[in-house]
Amino acid sequence: MKTKNLSRRNFIKLSGMTGTVLSLGMYIPSWSKEADIINLNTNNGSSVELNAWISIDTSGKITLTNHRAEMGQGSYQSVAQILAEELEVDMNQVTIVFASGNSAKYGSQVTGGSSTIRGSYKRLLRLGASAREMLIQAAAKKWNVDPSSCHAENAQVIHQSTGRKLSYGELVEAASKMTPPSNVKLKHPGEYKILRKPLPRQDTPMKVNGKAIFGTDFRLPGMLFAVVERSPRFEGKVKNIDDRETLKVPGVKAVVKVYRDTFSHLREGVAVVADSYWSALQGRKVLKVEWDETGIPQHNTAQLYERMREMAKGDIISYRTKGNFSDAFARAEKKVEYFYETPYESHSCMEPLNCTAHVTDDKIEIWGPIQAPDWIQSNLSAHFKMPMDKVIVNMTFLGGGFGRKAFTDYTYEAAYLSKEIKAPVQIVWTREDDMTIGPFRPGMVYRCAAGLNNGRISALETKMAGQNMGQQEPGADRKGYNDSVTEGLLEPYFNSIPHYTFGDAPLESPIPVMWWRSVYASTNGFAYESFFDELAAEAGQDPLAFRRQYLWEERYQHLIDKLEEVSGWKQRKKNEGYGVAITECFSSIVGEVVKVSRKSSGGIKIDKVWAVMDCGWYVNPDIIRAQVEGSIVMALGAATKHETTFKNSMAVEKNFDTYKMPRIHEIPEIEVYVMDNDEKAGGVGEPGLPPFTPALTNAIFDLTGKRIRKLPFSLDTV
Amino acid sequence: MATFKLTVNNKTHTVDVDPDTPLLWVLRDNLGLTGTKYGCGVAQCGACTVHLNGNAVRSCSLPVSAATSGKITTIEGLSEDGSHPVQLAWEAEDVPQCGYCQSGQIMTAAAFLSRKPNPTDAEIETAMAGHICRCGTYYRIKKAIHLAAEKGGKK
Numbered sequence: 001m002k003t004k005n006l007s008r009r010n011f012i013k014l015s016g017m018t019g020t021v022l023s024l025g026m027y028i029p030s031w032s033k034e035a036d037i038i039n040l041n042t043n044n045g046s047s048v049e050l051n052a053w054i055s056i057d058t059s060g061k062i063t064l065t066n067h068r069a070e071m072g073q074g075s076y077q078s079v080a081q082i083l084a085e086e087l088e089v090d091m092n093q094v095t096i097v098f099a100s101g102n103s104a105k106y107g108s109q110v111t112g113g114s115s116t117i118r119g120s121y122k123r124l125l126r127l128g129a130s131a132r133e134m135l136i137q138a139a140a141k142k143w144n145v146d147p148s149s150c151h152a153e154n155a156q157v158i159h160q161s162t163g164r165k166l167s168y169g170e171l172v173e174a175a176s177k178m179t180p181p182s183n184v185k186l187k188h189p190g191e192y193k194i195l196r197k198p199l200p201r202q203d204t205p206m207k208v209n210g211k212a213i214f215g216t217d218f219r220l221p222g223m224l225f226a227v228v229e230r231s232p233r234f235e236g237k238v239k240n241i242d243d244r245e246t247l248k249v250p251g252v253k254a255v256v257k258v259y260r261d262t263f264s265h266l267r268e269g270v271a272v273v274a275d276s277y278w279s280a281l282q283g284r285k286v287l288k289v290e291w292d293e294t295g296i297p298q299h300n301t302a303q304l305y306e307r308m309r310e311m312a313k314g315d316i317i318s319y320r321t322k323g324n325f326s327d328a329f330a331r332a333e334k335k336v337e338y339f340y341e342t343p344y345e346s347h348s349c350m351e352p353l354n355c356t357a358h359v360t361d362d363k364i365e366i367w368g369p370i371q372a373p374d375w376i377q378s379n380l381s382a383h384f385k386m387p388m389d390k391v392i393v394n395m396t397f398l399g400g401g402f403g404r405k406a407f408t409d410y411t412y413e414a415a416y417l418s419k420e421i422k423a424p425v426q427i428v429w430t431r432e433d434d435m436t437i438g439p440f441r442p443g444m445v446y447r448c449a450a451g452l453n454n455g456r457i458s459a460l461e462t463k464m465a466g467q468n469m470g471q472q473e474p475g476a477d478r479k480g481y482n483d484s485v486t487e488g489l490l491e492p493y494f495n496s497i498p499h500y501t502f503g504d505a506p507l508e509s510p511i512p513v514m515w516w517r518s519v520y521a522s523t524n525g526f527a528y529e530s531f532f533d534e535l536a537a538e539a540g541q542d543p544l545a546f547r548r549q550y551l552w553e554e555r556y557q558h559l560i561d562k563l564e565e566v567s568g569w570k571q572r573k574k575n576e577g578y579g580v581a582i583t584e585c586f587s588s589i590v591g592e593v594v595k596v597s598r599k600s601s602g603g604i605k606i607d608k609v610w611a612v613m614d615c616g617w618y619v620n621p622d623i624i625r626a627q628v629e630g631s632i633v634m635a636l637g638a639a640t641k642h643e644t645t646f647k648n649s650m651a652v653e654k655n656f657d658t659y660k661m662p663r664i665h666e667i668p669e670i671e672v673y674v675m676d677n678d679e680k681a682g683g684v685g686e687p688g689l690p691p692f693t694p695a696l697t698n699a700i701f702d703l704t705g706k707r708i709r710k711l712p713f714s715l716d717t718v
Numbered sequence: 719m720a721t722f723k724l725t726v727n728n729k730t731h732t733v734d735v736d737p738d739t740p741l742l743w744v745l746r747d748n749l750g751l752t753g754t755k756y757g758c759g760v761a762q763c764g765a766c767t768v769h770l771n772g773n774a775v776r777s778c779s780l781p782v783s784a785a786t787s788g789k790i791t792t793i794e795g796l797s798e799d800g801s802h803p804v805q806l807a808w809e810a811e812d813v814p815q816c817g818y819c820q821s822g823q824i825m826t827a828a829a830f831l832s833r834k835p836n837p838t839d840a841e842i843e844t845a846m847a848g849h850i851c852r853c854g855t856y857y858r859i860k861k862a863i864h865l866a867a868e869k870g871g872k873k
Contacts, residue, residue, distance in 0.1 A: 072816030072853045161821070200812050207817030208808045209800040210753020210793035214818060217752035250736065278736065278743040300733060349853045350757050350818040373763055399755070399818025400852050429757045532775055622812060626858070633854025656762035656850060665843035669855040 045434045048172045050131040051180065052105050053083055053124065060169030062089055067099040067120075069111035069371045070402030071349075072205065072630070073685035074623035079200040082121055082618050085195045086186065088129030089151040089168070096202055100394035101373030110372040110404045112515060114586035114683020117619055121681050130185035131175075138174035139166045172564070189617070189678075198622035201365030214370035215396045216354045220424040223276040223356065225418055227284050228258060228427060230269040230437050232650040235510050236291030238268045245286035246272055249280025255287065257421050260413035261379060261511055262439075263472035267409070271417050277428055293649075295512060296510055301443075301645040305341060308507055310447035312339065316503030319481040323499030325639065332451020336538050336601035340448065340527040341710040343643030345441040345516055346651075346659060348414060351399020352434040355414035358424035364391045364415055368468035369398035371406035379408045380415055402634075403515030407439065435659060436651040439514030440644055442467040442507075446527035455539035457550070459499040462528065464520075467513045468506040470600070479508055487630055488521030488690045489528055496550040511646065520688035521585035525690025526639075526711065527699075529581035532706065533698040544569055544580050551582075558615050559591050559675060566673055567593035568611040577607075579699025581691040586683030588615040590628070594668075594695040596703055603716035604700055606636075606668035613672060624684050625672040631688030632670055637662045641692040643712050721785050722835070726751065727795025741785045742766045742777040745792060753793040753821045757850070764849035767822035768792045774829040776848075793821035794829060803829045807866035815853035823849050827863050836867055 025345035047057035055063040064083050070076040080096045099106055102186050105259035107120065134455045139157035140147040143164060150159050155168045168175075189196065206212040231237075243255040254273040259266040270289050274280035329335065345643040364380050373393040381391045398405055429437070444466035468482050482504040486494075494500070516522060550559055563580070564570055572578045582591040595607045611628045618624060642659045645652045653659035672688075697708040700718055708718070724731050726749060729741055733748045740759075741848070745768070746749045759763030761776040768777045769791040778787075791831045796802045801807075816821045823846065830837070830845040837845070842863050 008743065070816075072814075074815075105724065128748075200809065201814075203816055204809050205800055205813055207814040207820055208805045208824060209796075210751075210821050212750070212817055217746075217757065219750070219752075274741075276735075276743065276747045278739045278747070282736070288780065348852060350763070350816065351757075352756070398816060398817045402852075428756070431760075506776065626812065626815060626855070629857055630854035634852070655760055656758050661763075661850045661851065661852070662854070662856075664856040664859060666848045667854075669859075670857055 007243055007683045017084035024644070026389060027195060034613035040196050049128050049177045050134060050172070053127050054131045055086065056168050056172040058169050058172060060155065060167050061167065062094045063100045064094050064096050067109050068116040069373075069395055069398055069401060070098070070407070071111065071369070071371065071405065071625060072138070074201060074620065075111065075116045075197070075328050076203045078117055078619040078623060079124060080202065081194055081199065082117075082124040083128040085192060087132050089155045091194060091199055091202060093155050094339065097371070098395045100395070103374035106313040106374075109374040110406055111401065112371060113405060114686045116587070117683045118587055118681040118683055125186050126184055130180045133170055133181045133184055134175040134178040135171045137178045138171045140470050141695040142174065143700045148283070167273030170695035192413055195619055196621065197622040199620060201623070208347050211711070212397045214351050214399045215356070215367065216351060216426070216428055218356050218367045218396055218426070220356065220358060223424040223426055224253060224273050224275060224421070225280050226271045226273045226425050226427045227277070227280040228269040228271045228413065228433070228434065229284055229287055229289050231293070232266070232436060233291070233293050233296050233510070234438065234512055235265075235267065235296050237271060238289060238292045239292040241270055242288035243262065246283040249274070249279060249286065252283040254421055255283070256417060258417050258420070260409040261383070262409045264474055268411065271427065273421055273425060273628060282431070296598070296649060299511070300647050302316055303523070304443065304509065304646065305445060306508070307337065308443070308465040309509065311505040312445045312463045312611040313449040314505065315479040316463045316480065316499050316505050318503040319483055320494070321501040322494070324457065324463045325459050325499045325501045328499035329449065329451045329461065332453055332458050334452040334538060335449070336452065336535055337447070337449040338531060338534060338709060340446040340530055342444045342523040342526055343513070343638070343711055344375075344443040344645070345638050345642070346435045346653070347400070347402045347404035347516055348435060348659060348661070349398070349402060349404060350399030351431040352431055353405070353410045354427060354584050355411050356424065356426040357414035357418035359415050359419040365393040365394055366392070366411055368411065369401070369405050370395045370411065371398065371401045371403070375406070376408055376411045379412060381593060384413060384415070402517040403519065404439070407514060411657055426603065431656070432654040435644075435654055438458035439512035440512040440652070441516030441522065442469065444523045448531040448536055450531070450652055452535065452539055455541060457497050457535060460497050461501050464504040464506070464524070466507050467509055467511065469513050470503065471506055471696050472512065478508070482506065484520035485524065487519065488524040489588065490551060490556065491581060491582045492551045492556055496552065510649070512619045517631070518585060518689040520689040521686070522635070522638070525581065525583040529583060529691060530697055530709065533579070533581075533694065536679050537701075538577060549581060555679065556589065556615065558677070559589055562612045562673060562675065563593055563610065566612065566671065567570055569593060577699050577703035579695045579697065580700055581694035581698060583687070584689050585690060587680065588613065588687040590683065590691050592616070592632070592691040594699040595693070596696070596699045598703070604703070604718045605717070606696065609668050609670045609692065611670065611672045612675065613688060614675035614677065615682040615684050615687070617678060617681040618674060618684070621674045624674050628672040628688035629670045629682050632692045633662055633667060635689045636694035638653045639696060639711050640713060640715050644666065686697065720783075724782070724786060724790060725788070726790045727792060735782060737761070737781060737783040737830065737855055739782050740778050741768070741780045741790070744782045745777060751792050751794050755818055755821060762790050762850070763819070764826060765819045766820040767825040769825060769829055772805045772829060772832065774826040783842075793825060796824065801864045802828060804831065804862070805867045807862040809863060811858045811862040812857050813858040813862050815855055819849060820827065823851065827866065829830050829865065831866060837863065
């Protein structure tokens with residue numbers, strides 16, 4: 001570690017976080033008071049915990065904990081809305097706080113797989129109800145009456161016959177001493193007062209006045225800022241650092257070699273630490289790092305796809321099979337076979353990656369836009385050999401996540417740097433870092449083959465060639481199948497198609513890859529739902545009627561009925577530009593119809609999108625609509641606007657000038673419908689994404705007769 | 719390093735920074751106004767938008783030395799209490815998802831509506847095309863701007 005104006009003694013003093021920072025002549029902003037920092041995530045001391053999610057203080061303030069990340073998908077509202085229903089409190093009466101990482105207390109906190117509601121709603125309902133029952137018991141005891149003669153509403157317990165009332169604040173101390181009931185009766189959905197209502201989000205006011213604290217807004221007294229130069233070929237090792245010019249930049253304090261944990265590989269970087277982010281950026285501009293890139297395979301986009309196309313023709317590792325595909329395919333009247341290609345993509349959250357860390361001899365504390373606080377807690381505990389209870393992982397609001405922030409690289413890197421410089425530090429990735437270092441959504445090539453007899457699918461085979469996200473750890477078994485090759489496909493197809501095989505051929509590549517909103521379904525959906533549309537056309541049938549005959553379960557038929565009804569599917573004219581697709585992932589089914597037309601100036605215009613979401617039991621229909629709208633826009637970007645390409649083993653697109661995002665003038669009108677039924681809760685944040693792209697390209701086929709089998713494509717030049 | 723006098727949200731501040739420092743980093747790191755966001759650093763995304771003399775500008779690309787002569791307004795100063803018609807419309811439509819880009823979107827919308835109180839869809843699209851929202855809240859942004867216009871976006 002090299003430093004300027006900063007002796008080791010000063011670094012040690014700095015880590016004390018009291019006053020000593022002044023010795024460095026640094027500006028301590030007035031807003032970074034200890035109290036503000038504590039208020040960010042934690043409960044204040046006067047409240048009484050009824051369970052891990054619910055605290056009430058004696059003045060009646062109700063604090064509900066969100067154990068998951070809030071990255072736009074609405075957990076901040078939804079988790080609280082579930083708890084509040086059974087607790088019998090109004091949303092305007094509650095304060096919501098984020099939990100820190102603690103899976104022993106909260107169960108999994110990994111905010112991925114659209115799992116927050118579907119994974120915890122029953123537990124949250126029971127927690128709300130059991131806290132309510134404890135409060136009722138406390139009141140009944142005080143009044144010396146039978147608890148069954150009391151009920152709770154609006155944060156108070158009422159004794160029906162006498163009209164006596166006690167507020168939750170008055171009861172909470174006594175209630176906390178009650179044994180939580182093991183069995184509580186939950187409401188029937190028909191009795192819900194706030195669930196299933198489109199209540200406004202509690203985080204909206206602070207997101208329109210600049211007060212919401214995202215990772216990069218977090219401040220600690222004496223905190224330094226850092227930016228990190230990383231190997232653009234992902235795996236390069238630092239050979240030489242020339243930081244002479246860097247250390248001359250005003251404000252730069254140190255240049256430090258750092259590591260980040262990328263799927264358990266320690267990747268290297270060089271951090272420039274300064275007293276402001278701008279100084280750190282200026283220092284990095286004149287930093288010279290030589291990378292040792294021996295042994296890193298050369299690659300570029302054309303080669304990668306050439307390899308994947310070959311692999312998709314060859315043998316696969318089967319995951320799910322039934323009957324005898326080869327035999328049935330050989331005997332089919334009509335054989336159909338097509339390739340589909342999807343690009344590598346960057347997550348490009350609007351908030352670039354960042355993490356604030358303060359590591360001392362006996363404690364690690366980090367703050368940031370974090371999707372997986374419990375994973376990161378174990379990861380840091382293992383790396384630094386620090387007991388779990390000395391590793392505090394705090395979630396701020398996330399400026400987007402999409403899977404990228406459920407990862408351990410940026411958090412370990414910040415903690416490592418803080419430990420090295422013995423000071424609190426915030427690493428902020430530049431947009432260019434965020435867009436080029438990965439992990440990326442993996443690019444894919446699919447080969448789909450089917451046999452048709454009498455217009456029905458007699459045999460189906462799909463081969464997915466591309467990187468397996470689960471095979472990146474050192475010593476990963478590369479012979480294992482990828483159990484995500486059927487993600488996105490509607491479950492009834494497995495019953496109604498007599499012979500099939502689904503499998504993959506894993507591509508080896510140094511490019512790190514990771515979950516990207518809706519994960520494999522985001523690319524599978526395009527291949528499979530495009531292919532079904534091609535089969536419908538080959539069979540000479542209506543695309544929706546063709547699908548319907550394989551989806552005979554009531555739930556799917558209802559969804560198709562709704563989709564037909566809202567989109568006017570049956571009233572459309574031939575080749576008017578309508579396309580449909582239906583996918584299923586994370587236990588939700590979504591059907592979308594897209595209507596396109598020709599622009600007078602040439603190219604295609606998307607006129608409208610109708611989406612029907614069946615996520616079973618649900619919390620807030622407006623959040624669901626917002627998530628489907630957003631999923632459609634994100635899919636539109638990946639289908640028609642942006643991709644990450646590689647040249648000379650490096651990502652080419654570095655910022656939004658070349659990685660072009662959909663903008664406001666490119667967004668169609670979107671209508672979202674939510675199905676009402678008694679099914680279990682499914683995911684909401686992701687399942688709206690996969691059907692959009694195939695519905696769009698199927699609509700373009702309907703209008704123009706042209707099939708699009710490779711993404712992205714330009715709507716202007718179709 | 720040099721000393722600059724800035725008027726931000728009707729308060730005067732003196733900062734001692736490199737003259738090339740973009741206004742964005744002065745607002746965030748020197749003045750503690752973190753409502754204005756870094757998104758791209760090259761004026762492509764609009765997350766850093768503030769008002770300079772009532773005009774929407776990209777603070778990531780405006781050197782502090784060029785911002786001394788005017789009145790700067792950030793999201794924190796758009797209204798005392800979140801009651802600007804654009805903020806209220808954003809709440810009414812529940813526009814934000816992650817919320818990170820919304821400070822910038824709101825600042826542009828507010829500056830736009832003060833000049834164009836009754837905009838058409840096409841005018842809104844042109845005015846807002848410099849902004850990126852990765853959550854895809856565009857459809858609601860358009861609705862919210864129409865709503866703010868109805869309620870009197872010019873404040």
